[in-house]
Amino acid sequence: MPSLRKRVSTYLRQLSFHNEPRDKKNSANENAFVTKYLQGLITLREGPPIxxxxxxxxxxxxxxxxxxxxxxxxxxxxxxxxxxxxxxxxxxxxxxxxxDDIDFIDNHDEEEPGEGEEPSVxxxxxxxxxxxxxxxxxxxxxxxxxxxxxxxxxxxxxxxxxxxxxxxxxxxxxxxxxxxxxxxxxxxxxxxxxxxxxxxxxxxxxxxxxxxxxxxxxxxxxxxxxxxxxxxxxxxxxxxxxxxxxxxxxxxxxxxxxxxxxxxxxxxxxxxxxxxxxxxxxxxxxxxxxxxxxxxxxxxxxxxxxxxxxxxxxxxxxxxxxxxxxxxxxxxxxxxxxxxxxxxxxxxxxxxxxxxxxxxxxxxxxxxxxxxxxxxxxxxxTVNSNIETIKTRAKKPSANQENLRPPRETAQKVPPEPPQKPPRRSKLRATSLEPEMQQNPSVANHFIRANSVEEPRKETKKPPAPVIENKASSLRKQAARKISPPTHPGTQTGRYKFLKSKTSLDLRPGAAQNRPPILRNDEGIPYVSPIQRYELQLLLMEDILKRGISGRDSPINDARKLCETLVSFAISVTAAKRRTLEDREMYYDNRNGVMVEVSNQEKRARRKRGLERVQSLPGKLxxxxxxxxxxxxxxx
Incomplete structure (x- = not known):
């Protein structure tokens, strides 16, 4: 059975971003607790009003x-x-x-413990x-x-x-x-x-x-x-x-x-x-x-x-x-x-x-x-966010964020081509445009937009001949034609097929990109607003009470287990800070192989430096x- 420290460290790795690879930190599809909340997949539930x-x-x-x-x-x-x-x-x-009258002004004549005297506990x-x-x-x-x-x-x-x-x-x-x-x-x-x-x-x-x-x-x-x-x-x-x-x-x-x-x-x-x-x-x-x-x-x-x-x-x-x-x-x-x-x-x-x-x-x-x-x-x-940080990050996204954007947004930055009349649906005309579309993607995008449902088509008794824009679109349309129901005179079959193919092209590459973007600092840690920080605090407590520190425990249903579990988590979160401050070098000097205690003034100076070092570690003492x-x- 894993120890409590190992279970807590495993749980922290599932929540935090420090112990994950850099590319995984910035992944929009990352399966992490904090990321799920920021994407709206986890929310607080409503209860009786307070x-x-x-x-x-x-x-x-x-x-x-x-x-x-x-x-x-x-x-x-x-x-x-x-x-x-x-x-x-x-x-x-x-x-x-x-x-009796009580004097609350500090009295220097009161007995106080000596400087080196430790209080009895x-x-x-x-x-x-x-x-x-x-x-x-x-x-x-x-x-x-x-x-x-x-x-x-x-x-x-x-x-x-x-x-x-x-x-x-x-x-x-x-x-x-x-x-x-x-x-x-x-x-x-x-x-x-x-x-x-x-x-x-x-x-x-x-x-x-x-x-x-x-x-x-x-x-x-x-x-x-x-x-x-x-x-x-x-x-x-x-x-x-x-x-x-x-x-x-x-x-x-x-x-x-x-x-x-x-x-x-x-x-x-x-x-x-x-x-x-x-x-x-x-x-x-x-x-x-x-x-x-x-x-x-x-x-x-x-x-x-x-x-x-x-x-x-x-x-x-x-x-x-x-x-x-x-x-x-x-x-x-x-x-x-x-x-x-x-x-x-x-x-x-x-x-x-x-x-x-x-x-x-x-x-x-x-x-x-x-x-x-x-x-x-x-x-x-997480880290605190402010308006200036959000504006800066929104104007200058990271390289990873730019790579995650759908191709459609990149194409929109190209100046739009002047409107052109769509070509006739013939094999000869489509084949003649194929080299130009491969060399210039904007032409291909414009060609698809021009042949969208916004352009009305005449009803014909026979289905129109297939148009080969390129290999990918041809294969998709042929596959859609095989599974589509039989055509009947008077129906707009071309419009139905084109809509189906266009929908798959828009949504299939990245449905997760419809979720709100997650702004992060240079270390990959997400920015959160004060209300997000507050809700995450409650959700973290709830997650511990429902699944335990290991994530596989049964839900807590009694007062003793609730108190012991929450306090054990707090003790484990702060363990790294305690280990750093309990280093013997904070109290002793090694002189020729003999540990010699330093003066009280030196102890205070070393502890002050130690407290500065542990600021980057998780937990609060x-x-x-x-x-x-x-x-x-x-x-x-």
Missing amino acids: VYGKNPTDLPSYELGRYKSGASSVIGCYSGPNGGLTTVKRTEKHLSVLD PAADDAALPPEWSQKSDTFYGISDSLYDRNQVTRLKNGDPIADCFGLIAREDSAILAVADGVNWGEKASVAAKSAIHASLHYLNKTIFNDTKPFEKLTIKGEQSLTNDTLNPVDNGANLVGNTREVFVCLLRAFNCAHDLILENKGMLTTLTVAVILPIKSKEARRDSDGSYVCCVCNVGDTLAYVYSQKTGIRELTKGSHDVNSNRDMRDALGALGPVDGINPELSNLTLSITTLQKGDIVMVASDGLTDNFDPNVCKF DHVTAVAYNVGNVVG
């Missing part, structure tokens, strides 16, 4: 069906990495207790999780990892600790999914992400599902603080929220709680995306009918949410938070919670989204470390996180 806005009133409101609530309805809670949200505490105070496993937060299954799952290279001296990965955090609370008919991506590196970025997940999940689980039991051991309780036993009692089976508009109000308040806890724990900036899946009322009162579930999403930053369906493919739920018609700067998160200006968050791209779901769909929330590694530009499958939930097929 509506987005800034306020709950901008979105349609769905009446919710009966959903299970309370502590007994929870079948799974999971968070990570390295303990996830359980590593931060939240102080629950009575409403009469005022919060807990083990990246579930051992740090309490039992109530280590419940996962194939139908609800999360994973987080680092794509950065490993330091050859400390054996720790650059960028540690992982600044991403995920959390989920799953029930049989509903779920809460959340992912936060701390901005930049460092412990404070990790604290901000964990605080955002902790506060948002706690608030939503309490206000929508009337449950705080998973957080009881994670809360520092003040006087007269609420516990799970002192929550507002509700009737069995009654919902705390009745429609999706109330759910969005809860989501916005949860984001406010997330921001407050970040400030309380002195964290820095983080993105946050939260998805809530709930059943809605159906006319047939059946959960397995179309559109029987709804997904409400709130996001700020570049952490995105998706829904994958076997019927309609993959769709982005957070599409309204970024402009798909322009190339975005991947270094800009677009928005963040935390003290952006010292105390306030940046909510410029905060977006609310809603769509209906079907049983069997998989909802996924992922950080940009995962989604950006499916970008065709990041994978080096980042922290990668994904969490997913099977709609309607949850098994604890």
Whole structure:
């Protein structure tokens, strides 16, 4: 069985153009995934509409069906990495207790780790999780990892600790999914992400599902603080929220709680995306009918949410938070919670989204470390195009593109001959023109046009004698005459035969040339517009989920396999960059056969040069996180 690395490299060769011969790169009939999309052979499929806005009133409101609530309805809670949200505490105070004033101005007297001191990183496993937060299954799952290279001296990965955090609370008919991506590196970025997940999940689980039991051991309780036993009692089976508009109000308040806890724990900036899946009322009162579930999403930053369906493919739920018609700067998160200006968050791209779901769909929330590694530009499958590039390439096509043009276009560049009266259909006249047609192709083309159906012919009782323009046309007409039906008086047989022969001459040489031309750079990589780049990103993800990395795997239908497959692809795409940066020459000098460690200043200089070298390699080094939930097929 081939290894994962071999399967990924094989898949990349099928998609990219770097490992193909030069003549194959520019072939119009190339059987490649990107080429098929650019020729219009592969398109995104339509699914249930996704509506987005800034306020709950901008979105349609769905009446919710009966959903299970309370502590007994929870079948799974999971968070990570390295303990996830359980590593931060939240102080629950009575409403009469005022919060202490917090100074957000940088204080130089604060304790900071030494220059050469490495931060302690807990083990990246579930051992740090309490039992109530280590419940996962194939139908609800999360994973987080680092794509950065490993330091050859400390054996720790650059960028540690992982600044991403995920959390989920799953029930049989509903779920809460959340992912936060701390901005930049460092412990404070990790604290901000964990605080955002902790506060948002706690608030939503309490206000929508009337449950705080998973957080009881994670809360520092003040006087007269609420516990799970002192929550507002509700009737069995009654919902705390009745429609999706109330759910969005809860989501916005949860984001406010997330921001407050970040400030309380002195964290820095983080993105946050939260998805809530709930059943809605159906006319047939059946959960397995179309559109029987709804997904409400709130996001700020570049952490995105998706829904994958076997019927309609993959769709982005957070599409309204970024402009798909322009190339975005991947270094800009677009928005963040935390003290952006010292105390306030940046909510410029905060977006609310809603769509209906079907049983069997998989909802996924992922950080940009995962989604950006499916970008065709990041994978080096395509390059950005602009108006000037398109105009230049259109005016000056490459030699290969000129050779692919049909002969008819080349003939049109010759000045047209003056109109001439067509010769009589006699063997003598046709034979006399044959040498001139062979010497001058324009005469032959004009002769064919002159004898087209535009010139009316008189009806005769006997079929006209065959005209021999040249050997090729004679053979084609004789073959057409053999298979044509018997002639009858009064029929225009000549017109029918000529039309059939002319059609075969026009379409047979290159039917593929009717497809739109593909503009490429000097290396043969296609140019794509921003919307093409966006659609290719979704199609690449969908292709991995349907056919696997090897292209021969069965379609993915559970949350665990979805997360593991996508993260494995991102790890494999970035493998070349890590191998380059993990070269021992970046950290040591060979002096008379002895490896001697260089100074920290020299390490930084060599790493900077190494980062410049890996810019041409595919992939993006980042922290990668994904969490997913099977709609309607949850098994604890």
